[in-house]
Amino acid sequence: VTILSRPECGWIGRDLEQKARGYAVSEVVPGHVQEVRAGRLGLIAKTEAAVKDRLTKEINYWDHRAEELKLQEGAGRPNAKLNSGEARKRADNLQARLQKRIEELRLEAQISALPPVVLGGVVVIPAGLLAKMDGKPLAPATGAQDTQVSAARARAIIMEMERSLGFEPTDREAEKVGYDVESRVPGTGKLRFLEVKGRVAGADTITVTRNEILFSLNKPDDFILAIVQFTADGHGVHYLRRPFQREPDFGVTSVNYSFPDLLARAAQPS
Numbered sequence: 001v002t003i004l005s006r007p008e009c010g011w012i013g014r015d016l017e018q019k020a021r022g023y024a025v026s027e028v029v030p031g032h033v034q035e036v037r038a039g040r041l042g043l044i045a046k047t048e049a050a051v052k053d054r055l056t057k058e059i060n061y062w063d064h065r066a067e068e069l070k071l072q073e074g075a076g077r078p079n080a081k082l083n084s085g086e087a088r089k090r091a092d093n094l095q096a097r098l099q100k101r102i103e104e105l106r107l108e109a110q111i112s113a114l115p116p117v118v119l120g121g122v123v124v125i126p127a128g129l130l131a132k133m134d135g136k137p138l139a140p141a142t143g144a145q146d147t148q149v150s151a152a153r154a155r156a157i158i159m160e161m162e163r164s165l166g167f168e169p170t171d172r173e174a175e176k177v178g179y180d181v182e183s184r185v186p187g188t189g190k191l192r193f194l195e196v197k198g199r200v201a202g203a204d205t206i207t208v209t210r211n212e213i214l215f216s217l218n219k220p221d222d223f224i225l226a227i228v229q230f231t232a233d234g235h236g237v238h239y240l241r242r243p244f245q246r247e248p249d250f251g252v253t254s255v256n257y258s259f260p261d262l263l264a265r266a267a268q269p270s
Contacts, residue, residue, distance in 0.1 A: 003125055006133070017118045024116040037111045048105045055098040062091035154198025154228040155180055161226075161237050161269050167192060178215025179223065193219055198228040205256040213244045213255065227266060238266035 003009060066087035069079055131137065155171055158181055162169040168184040173196075183192040193215065197206045206227070216223040225243040229236045240262055248255055 020118050021116055029113045029116060033113045040111055041109055044105050044109050051101050055094055059091050059094045062087050066091060150198045155196045157228050157235060158194055158196045158226045178211045192224060193222055194224045194226045196226045198230060199259055201229050201231045203259045206259050206262060207254050207256050209254045210248050210252060213248055216244050237269050238263060239269045240266040
């Protein structure tokens, strides 16, 4: 008997790929295209303005130079190195270059998304199901439950901190997207992404997953490592921006960082 043949896995079918693709098209792609377009269109506009300014000045120069040379030639004083026809040709070539470059930039501004491609899928099997199949009792996970309680408490503290700073936080921890809290900046549509770590004072390390590190590197200006340090009489909150400097090596699923070192680099929430 395989895992996939059990009734608990009956929902896994060939239509999953289509569902994933449909979700990407309706939920993921529009936001991604909007984000790319917002940054790209600004750069294209600046480039177009710079191109127009430079080439228009050159065109005007050679237009004027062609007229000067034509007058000199009409007065019987031709220029031995350059005639009016050559100057006019240079002006025309520059005009053609300007038109071609503007057309290229207009094409670059037509930003659209390619159809999403499903590269693969993962089936996460609960330990309880595996134990049930083997006829073994599942050992109680007291330590894990305690960790979950601490993590939930830390997230609640960070969400309250974000509200006090004027932001609008949403708990995304269950979605496993590379961060725990998504915090909206009112009136701008901009988002802050906070990965929350709660540890007791005196702890040695903080464990960060590969997914969390990669997300922070993809969003360096918007990602915050939010650390909640629990003490006997309360807690302290610390925000660390750009916490990670490079991607983990291939095959590494998580990395342990020195808790004191991260605290030393962190600052007050803002």
